[in-house]
Amino acid sequence: MHPNTNQIEMSVIIPFYNEERGLEHLFTRVLGVLDRLNLSYEVICVDDGSQDQTLKNLINYHYLYPEIKIISLSRNFGKDVALTAGLENAQGQVIIPIDADLQDPPELIEKLLQKWREGYDVVYGKRRSRQGESLVKRFTANAFYKVISKISSVSIPQDTGDFRLLDKKVVDALKTMPERTRFMKGLFAWVGFKQTYIIYDRPSRFQGTSKWNYWQLWNFALDGITSFSLIPLKVWSYLGVSVSFLSFMYGSFLIIRTLVLGIDVPGYASLMVTTLFIGGLQLITLGILGEYLGRIYEETKQRPLYLIKERHGFHMDS
Structure with missing residues (x-):
């Protein structure tokens, strides 16, 4: 489907950092799902300063599928900033961020849309299980969200990531927030609006390993706590x-x-x-x-x- 720029109904945002090996499988699944929905759409790929052939391959896919659009950042700014760049350039009536590693199944997009059509402005994915993650990582993630839920004035849902559906008015609200420390999960919760969730089992990465090490996760936790609690x-x-x-x-x-x-x-x-x-x-x-x-x-x-x-x-x- 080749959407009219002025009538885009759905924007899918995918941040990329050194994901050259998984592009074919990713686009096969994502485009297959979107074509079945019978909606005009765009897929905004944000290359966050990849050091491999990710950007070159993305450009090739853009020429094959014009609905694939590319934003290439001048260096690696971090996933939350890359996601922000995608949100600020999205034109759809609904916007769906999703990871490039396919741990958030694109087949769930249809369920997100069903909830949106019921009147919800934000529909986030809540993980029932987290396959492929170590016991230490699962324990520290659960501990972090329990701590931040206790000390923050904003209720941040546990076991959620960036995978969710956002109505355009929610994204417009997010665009008014200029802070440099972008703890997006907190910002998604802070804006409010009518929110609900779907439950799913999160599979292992299709291939490769996580780009996050424990030091980065520690700094991520500090950003979240200092951004949403005194x-x-x-x-x-x-x-x-x-x-x-x-x-x-x-x-x-x-x-x-x-x-x-x-x-x-x-x-x-x-x-x-x-x-x-x-x-x-x-x-x-x-x-x-x-x-x-x-x-x-x-x-x-x-x-x-x-x-x-x-x-x-x-x-x-x-």
């Missing part, structure tokens, strides 16, 4: 009051003991333990303040969120 800052005020109270009580005890029993030689060990404990708390506090301050610094620079190197298939392009 609890890490507030907790140190309460902890400081508690430590001060305990110090006052201990000091009062020493004074009373001295008055009753006389002066004795103070303990070196207890003094060192107390000093190291207080020093450790101060360093942790400074570290948390630094995390928030660093994000404020990034926001004040007002750099573009991303830079586009080239585009293919958009009506304003030559």
Whole structure:
């Protein structure tokens, strides 16, 4: 199907980073599903600075299938920024982000559409199982979402990714959010609107391995927590009051003991333990303040969120 640019009903957004080997299978499944829906559509492929032949192969697919459009970023900006670039260029009445690794089956798009037609503005996929992931990764992911659901003022659904359907008015709302730290799962929840979900079993990657290592996942968790909660800052005020109270009580005890029993030689060990404990708390506090301050610094620079190197298939392009 070759859609009219001004009458696109569905936009599918796929971020790519070094996915050259899986393109044929990906497009076979995605285009097969979209053609069966009898809707005008576009597939926006965002190349996030791939180092292999992903971009070259995407361009070849664009010439074969004009509904495939390409945005090539000038370097690797990260998946959430690449997804943002796709959202800002999507023209459909409904927009569906999906991963290139096919862990989110494109065959579920029809179920997402059914929920949208029932009147929902956001329909997200909720994972019943996560095949192909280690026990450690599943445990840390569950722990992260439990923690952030407790400390955030926004309810962020557990066991969800970026795979979801968004009504155009939801995407228009997301476009008004200029922050540089893009924790998209939190932003999807923050905008509100009428939301529901479908449940599915997430299969293993079609091929290759995840681009995320544990250090990146740790930074991802920090971005999510600092973007949607002030609890890490507030907790140190309460902890400081508690430590001060305990110090006052201990000091009062020493004074009373001295008055009753006389002066004795103070303990070196207890003094060192107390000093190291207080020093450790101060360093942790400074570290948390630094995390928030660093994000404020990034926001004040007002750099573009991303830079586009080239585009293919958009009506304003030559």
